Amino acid sequence: MMTRSNRAVALLAIAAAAALPAHAESGWSLLNMTQGVTDISRKIYDLHMLIFWVCVAIAVVVFGAMLYSIVTFRKSQGAVADTTIVHNTRVEIVWTAIPVVILIAMAVPAARTLVEIEDTTRTELTIKVTGFQWGWNYDYLDRGVSFFSRLDPESDHARELASGIDPNTIPHYLLNVDHPLVVPVGTKVRLLITGADVIHSWWVPAFGVKKDAIPGFVNEAWFNIDADKPGLYRGQCAELCGRDHGFMPIVVDARSKQEFEAWLKDKAAEQKQAATPESAPAPTASSTTTAAPSKS
């Protein structure tokens, strides 16, 4: 009875493994952290790989010794225990000292990178980010632009319980928003992050930035995207924030400095106009004037 059900599971596993690559090739290759598009994200990646290989090296030695013992010193192969090996001060000092050295060697570059990450001086643009249940508000401080950013309607429909919509047919399922955060590349952008209701966490892996959005407190973070890497970068809320925690993605639209300034100017004008009561009855005019440049 038991063995049959386990065999069924094993068969299922094999069948699934054989069937999967056909329709989703990219998933299997997602094995590691990405290098990202900022200097900091690359340094974090390098640190990650450094610790990873250190762990692999230690694992080879320790697991090697374990496996060698398991293979060699078997009672069934006639191994006789050497019961005199109970203590060896010299060996014990050595294997306490070696890890200390390895740890120091890892702590130094880690501390150096951390100091760099914590340096929030000389930023050129400040955006206030407010997490709420469930989405983000972006406020370009002193630039007259502020907007909400939520899960895009297509994903939102597909993610309903038993919606009948195949998520594979939705572009960037759960990782797309209605209004992305627009930022310039090659600029040190400072984020002031806070929460409106509960704690959220603003995370874009490509920037190496994850910072909690805490109600009543303001956290600082910054990123500086490579000047040659404009594009769309996606992330998600990383702190459990209630029912729709899984459905508050982040999309950052990184543009060249000129395009960004043009976008910001248009957006500011649009929002100023929208704020004036007279212009309210004429939404069609304002949307047509701003649509073209903001698409760039």
Next chain:
Amino acid sequence: MAEHHQAHAAEHDEHHDHKPHGWRRWVYATNHKDIGTMYLIFACTMFFIGGAMAMVIRAELFKPGMQLVDPQLFNSMTTMHALLMIFGAVMPAWTGLANWMIPMQVGAPDMALPRLNNFSFWILPFAFSILLATLFVPGGAPAGGWTMYPPLMLQNGACFPMVIFAIHLMGASSILGAINVVVTIMNMRAPGMTLLRMPLFVWSWLITAYLLIAVMPVLAGAVTMLLTDHFFGTTFFTAAGGGDPVMFQHIFWFFGHPEVYILILPAFGIVSEIIPTFSRKPLFGYEAMVYATASIAFLSFIVWAHHMFTVGMPLAAQLFFMLSTMLIAIPTGVKVFNWTTTLWKGSLSFEPPMLFALAFLFLFTIGGFSGLMLAIVPADYQYQDTYFVVAHFHYVLVPGAIFAIMGGVYYWLPKWVGNMYDQGLAKWHFWLSTIFVNVLFFPQHFLGLAGMPRRIPDYAVQFTDWNMVSSIGGFGFGLSQLLFPYIIIQCVKSGQKVLGNKPWEGAHGLEWELPSPAPYHSWETPPSDALIAKGAAH
């Protein structure tokens, strides 16, 4: 000597073995073995209920899109799964093993405080009935994560005061159990059983008991502050009233990190018993093992904020917590090296307890490596709250703590019931568990590094493949566990009688000098010094 004692014990059994029968034996229980048995059965029950919730989680995550449960119920499942597994399965299992083994291992007749022992067990069914009842109240079970961070925790509905009351009860039970362990070890050791002759399971439990007494009140304080914030208008964790939501996290993790070691230190003890037995060789570096355990316990109090590197702490604080966390790798490394050296030039055999101990050795170490990676603050910014963390703590808790518990049960079960279990079936249980636990948790490292956050009920389609693999591993692991109670019941009912005191030829320690099954009152007359010295054997 042993024969003499057996005769003695048997004679006494006739006088003292007037245990009540029927339900009174259990409800009025004061015998350490009966209470230990109840703890273990309770833990096993919670393990399966918590496991069923994990099956719901893995079923929903089998493919993208919401198929089975509402996101709120999903969050309840992750929250309840954690609370049940930590407080309902692993901790009571350790207390059950402590109850059974500590008196037998230190040469005592019973635990020092038998009525307290009864009380500390019987709190648990009430605590967990209240916790499980939250599934049926308006608003559902708690859904803010087992870490209960405010302000989210304060948004819970009718379950909120129930959860807090349940946690208070669990905490009281743990503290009482821990006091009993400390008093037993300090006062009930047989003459000649000096501290540095104690088996490592006893040592690790002594240190664990101190951790419990130190931190469970902290948890009680934290949840009480939540309670008053919710009902009595205090603002401990609300900025608008001068409080700070992050303060809760500091208090919680000041409990939470020692709690991590409460879950794993007894596992270190068990593995330190099993490996020498099946290597037929004394444990390498006994004293170093004791000091390493104590160092880990001390360090566990000064590393808490590594759970919260992303909350925005000052640079100096982040550096401090990174370095203190990395320090833990040193005593932990000493333990792994000592276990490995114990295998070296041994005469190894691979009975089920040894298989579980060896799997512990490999897989716990993998969890240790990912723990070291998580200590590196800049890298932690990328790992924090992703599936990488989920993989990390499940590696240390499932093939770590749970495998050690199962190894311990397979090790001592023949002594408890006097029967041997079906070792072939137990090996099936081992291999299925070990294969599926890796299929289940190893791909979660990939998912986390590729950017999948934890605690989400649905995910972007590129995460589909590894989630499917992980879910298949989960179902396989869950099904395999049904073998465990089956093997135990079969052993108790119709297992083959164990001949002599030692079912394992390499076993040392006082518990193996008692007859099988062990007498109802373990050591009515203290073991002789010679017997203790023979058992210590290091």
